[in-house]
Amino acid sequence: MSESEFLAERFEAHRGHLSAVAYRMLGSRAEADDAVQEAWFRLNRSDTRQVDNLGGWLTMVVGRVCLDMLRSRKARAEQPLEPDVPLPGVVPDLEQDALLADSVGVALLVVLETLTPAERLAFVLHDLFAVPFEDVADIVGRTPAAARQLASRARRRVQGAPAPDADLVRQREVVDAFLAAARGGDFDALVEVLDPDVVARAEAGVTAGALAVAKGATSFASLALVARPALVDGATGLAVLVDGRVERALAFTFVRDRIAVIDVVSAPERVAALNIELR
Incomplete structure (x- = not known):
C-alpha cells in the first residue's frame, strides 16, 4: 500500500465523525460535504507524521473550516437573493443522515442558526463532541475561559428553544x-x-x-x-x-x-x- 493510499484509508475511517461535526456546525449536507472535502485537501498538504491523534487533528481542521464558512455566511446573510438564485434551503440526504447516530433535531438546527459563529462552534464541539475548551479556544482565537462562556451562552439558547409545531x-x-x-x-x-x-x-x-x-x-x-x-x-x-x-x-x-x-x-x-x- 502506498503512503497516499494509507493516508486516504485513515481519513475514510474518520469521515463519518467529520461529517457529523460539519453537519451540526453548518446545518447543510452540501456545505458539510464541502467542509469535509476541504479537510482532506489540507491533510494532503500537511505533514502529520508527528500527529498522535489524527481524528482530533481532523476535527480541529473541520472546525476551522466550518467557522470560516459560518462567518462568511453571516457576512452575506442580509443580502437579498437575485431572481435567478433559488431560495436558500437544503434538505439533508437521508442516507447520509442515517450514518449520524444521534441525528440533529430540527429544533436544534433552528436555534443554532441564531447563534454567532463562535458560539455555535463552541457549543457543537464541546457539548456535542466533548472537545476540550483548550482546543475550542485555539480555533476561535480566545482563551479557554472565553470559549467556556461562548458555549454557556449557546447552551442557554438551545435549552430555551421552542419545539417545532406539529399541527x-x-x-x-x-x-x-x-x-x-x-x-x-x-x-x-x-x-x-x-x-x-x-x-x-x-x-x-x-x-x-x-x-x-x-x-x-x-x-x-x-x-x-x-x-x-x-x-x-x-x-x-x-x-x-x-x-x-x-x-x-x-x-x-x-x-x-x-x-x-x-x-x-x-x-x-x-x-x-x-x-x-x-x-
Missing part, C-alpha cells in the same frame, strides 16, 4: 398565507408569517431574518403562481410545477405558528429523491 391544519393555513403573499408580492404579509429569526437554506447559501427572507421571496412571484401545497417527505411545504412536473420543492418548519425554516430543493436529482404528495 398540520394550522401549518397549511400559514403556508396558504405565505403563498398568497408571495404571489402578490406583498412584503408586509410575508414578514407577518415568518419568524423573526427565520432561516432559508439552499445549495447556494443561507439567508437569515424575516426581512431578508421576505425580500427574497417577493422576487419569486412567477414561481409562486405555479406552486401548490404539498407534503415534502412528510413536512408541510410547496411544490413548484413546470409542465406538469415538480421543478423544485419547499419544506417548512414552524415555531409558534410562524415559518422558522425554509428548505428549498431545486437540483433535479434531489427533487427526484423526495416523497412529494400534492394536496
